[in-house]
Amino acid sequence: MSAIIEVKNLRKSYGPAVAVDGISFTVQAGECFGLLGPNGAGKTTTIRMIYGFTPRESGTLQIFGTDCDTAWRSIKARIGVCQQEDNLDPDLTVRENLETFAAYFDIPSALVNERVASLLQFTALEGREHANVKDLSGGLKRRLALARALLNEPQLLILDEPTSGLDPQSRHQLWSRLDDLKKRGLTTLLTTHYMDEAQRLCDRLIIMDQGKILVEGAPLDLIQEHVGKSVIEVVAPCADLRGMLTEKGILFEDLGQRLILYSNDGETLYRDLLADHCHEGCMLRPATLEDVFLRLTGRELRE
Amino acid sequence: MIGFNLSKRFIRVWQRNYRVYRKTWMISFAPPLLEPLFYLAAFGVGLGGLVGSLSYGGKSTDYTAYIAPALIAINIMQSSFFETTFSSFVRMFYQKTFDAMLATPLTIEEIITGEILWGATKSVIGTALMMIILTFFGLLHFPHALLLLPVAFLGGLAFACVGMVCTAVVPTIETLNLPIFLFITPMFLFSGTFFPLNNLPAWAQGIANFLPLTHLVELCRASALGRLDVSNVISIAYLVIWSVVLFPFAVTGMRRRLVR
Numbered sequence: 001m002s003a004i005i006e007v008k009n010l011r012k013s014y015g016p017a018v019a020v021d022g023i024s025f026t027v028q029a030g031e032c033f034g035l036l037g038p039n040g041a042g043k044t045t046t047i048r049m050i051y052g053f054t055p056r057e058s059g060t061l062q063i064f065g066t067d068c069d070t071a072w073r074s075i076k077a078r079i080g081v082c083q084q085e086d087n088l089d090p091d092l093t094v095r096e097n098l099e100t101f102a103a104y105f106d107i108p109s110a111l112v113n114e115r116v117a118s119l120l121q122f123t124a125l126e127g128r129e130h131a132n133v134k135d136l137s138g139g140l141k142r143r144l145a146l147a148r149a150l151l152n153e154p155q156l157l158i159l160d161e162p163t164s165g166l167d168p169q170s171r172h173q174l175w176s177r178l179d180d181l182k183k184r185g186l187t188t189l190l191t192t193h194y195m196d197e198a199q200r201l202c203d204r205l206i207i208m209d210q211g212k213i214l215v216e217g218a219p220l221d222l223i224q225e226h227v228g229k230s231v232i233e234v235v236a237p238c239a240d241l242r243g244m245l246t247e248k249g250i251l252f253e254d255l256g257q258r259l260i261l262y263s264n265d266g267e268t269l270y271r272d273l274l275a276d277h278c279h280e281g282c283m284l285r286p287a288t289l290e291d292v293f294l295r296l297t298g299r300e301l302r303e
Numbered sequence: 304m305i306g307f308n309l310s311k312r313f314i315r316v317w318q319r320n321y322r323v324y325r326k327t328w329m330i331s332f333a334p335p336l337l338e339p340l341f342y343l344a345a346f347g348v349g350l351g352g353l354v355g356s357l358s359y360g361g362k363s364t365d366y367t368a369y370i371a372p373a374l375i376a377i378n379i380m381q382s383s384f385f386e387t388t389f390s391s392f393v394r395m396f397y398q399k400t401f402d403a404m405l406a407t408p409l410t411i412e413e414i415i416t417g418e419i420l421w422g423a424t425k426s427v428i429g430t431a432l433m434m435i436i437l438t439f440f441g442l443l444h445f446p447h448a449l450l451l452l453p454v455a456f457l458g459g460l461a462f463a464c465v466g467m468v469c470t471a472v473v474p475t476i477e478t479l480n481l482p483i484f485l486f487i488t489p490m491f492l493f494s495g496t497f498f499p500l501n502n503l504p505a506w507a508q509g510i511a512n513f514l515p516l517t518h519l520v521e522l523c524r525a526s527a528l529g530r531l532d533v534s535n536v537i538s539i540a541y542l543v544i545w546s547v548v549l550f551p552f553a554v555t556g557m558r559r560r561l562v563r
Binding site for chain 2: 014051053054055073074076077079081083085086087088089090091092096100101103104105106152
């Protein structure tokens with residue numbers, strides 16, 4: 001496997017505020033790599049530096065094995081980007097959006113028709129090609145944004161919160177399109193606030209906070225390492241439960257009215273709890289990436 | 304991305320705007336066709352009746368023929384200035400069109416160049432349409448009047464650069480009213496548009512000679528009436544200087560605004 005993105009000691013600050021504080025990571029060819037973190041963690045700044053929008057302050061950045069300072073134009077020609085904000089061209093129709101964007105990449109017009117047709121089909125936008133972008137729903141806009149990002153047949157796809165604000169149908173549709181792209185070997189870098197999305201899509205991911213990387217790894221490995229196999233949530237715990245858990249050395253988080261227990265042998269613990277301590281308000285569930293995320297970044301509001 | 308990155312790809316930005324313009328040409332064509340008619344009716348017929356004729360370049364000139372080229376100059380100024388202020392601001396701020404472009408191989412230099420050239424193009428289109436109307440009234444002296452088209456491009460370029468510098472620095476779209484109120488409106492009135500500059504006191508004439516519209520009006524009048532002379536070279540040079548000086552400010556200003 002060869003590295004598609006190699007980031008070393010990447011740093012960016014805005015005045016006294018450090019957005020990205022010397023991070024390093026590598027994305028391999030064919031991987032789906034996730035950047036997770038609370039608002040203000042530095043995710044968007046990081047990917048903006050990668051696709052050449054935001055200038056780096058320091059650190060090195062290699063994409064496709066080439067230095068981004070010298071070969072930036074040819075690198076940008078091989079990257080497809082879906083930015084966080086809707087920036088489709090509202091003055092143009094669906095088809096015109098794609099054609100105009102293809103021109104920014106200098107794609108020969110003979111190829112454009114072919115690619116537009118296949119992308120309209122891929123994103124299920126056939127029949128809407130003459131619709132005005134202003135009249136599209138959020139889900140349709142996202143699909144068009146994805147089609148637009150694929151026009152240049154990128155070797156790296158960058159998605160900044162691709163499913164924010166979408167209904168479940170649209171999310172699942174987009175995920176299955178991303179699965180298709182992955183099967184074709186496309187390398188993807190994405191940011192998201194949805195842990196189920198990251199767990200479903202990402203081969204590896206990093207969790208960032210305050211400009212630094214907290215952890216890096218495959219979703220299941222991270223869950224195993226930081227949370228364990230299962231989680232028990234106890235609502236309105238009885239008085240002696242905390243003492244018992246501390247005594248037994250069981251890892252738990254105390255939210256006052258709710259205890260969150262992390263365990264590798266959740267079923268035994270769950271049975272014990274039901275038998276001796278709690279008769280109701282106790283729930284056993286598999287550990288998720290969200291548990292990892294909240295354990296590592298805390299539960300306080302960020303903004 | 305260090306240095307000044309401008310390739311011929313700026314044409315793609317121009318083409319994007321041209322494509323949108325083509326979709327709404329019926330609306331875009333109306334102002335340059337109708338405005339001269341309104342002005343000619345008000346100033347030419349109404350006011351012209353009182354004024355009669357005045358002396359321009361040592362020759363007696365009918366008032367309507369005197370102001371007709373100024374109407375073209377005003378249209379050149381407004382077409383490009385409004386394009387690179389309000390229209391560009393909407394694309395930049397509300398539609399995020401420039402953000403989307405910056406994720407492609409396009410550079411900020413190419414985007415701003417494309418926008419400015421599009422502003423100048425709108426001046427040329429407006430001029431061509433006005434020329435049709437004014438020719439109909441016999442107010443243009445051909446073939447000299449054909450020079451109005453390159454003059455429109457040059458003037459359009461200068462005012463497009465002014466507009467883009469404004470767009471780069473204003474905090475909100477409402478703030479764009481300030482340069483209109485302080486710069487565009489006074490020029491509209493005091494650049495030798497509706498009366499000769501030598502009717503003004505000497506100090507005011509001195510100021511007027513630094514206004515770009517004064518030079519644009521001068522070039523339009525000389526072309527339209529077929530009375531070109533050496534002094535026009537100064538006006539051409541002056542507008543070129545405005546464009547050349549302001550263009551780098553437009554690019555650096557927009558870079559500061561967009562690339563964070």
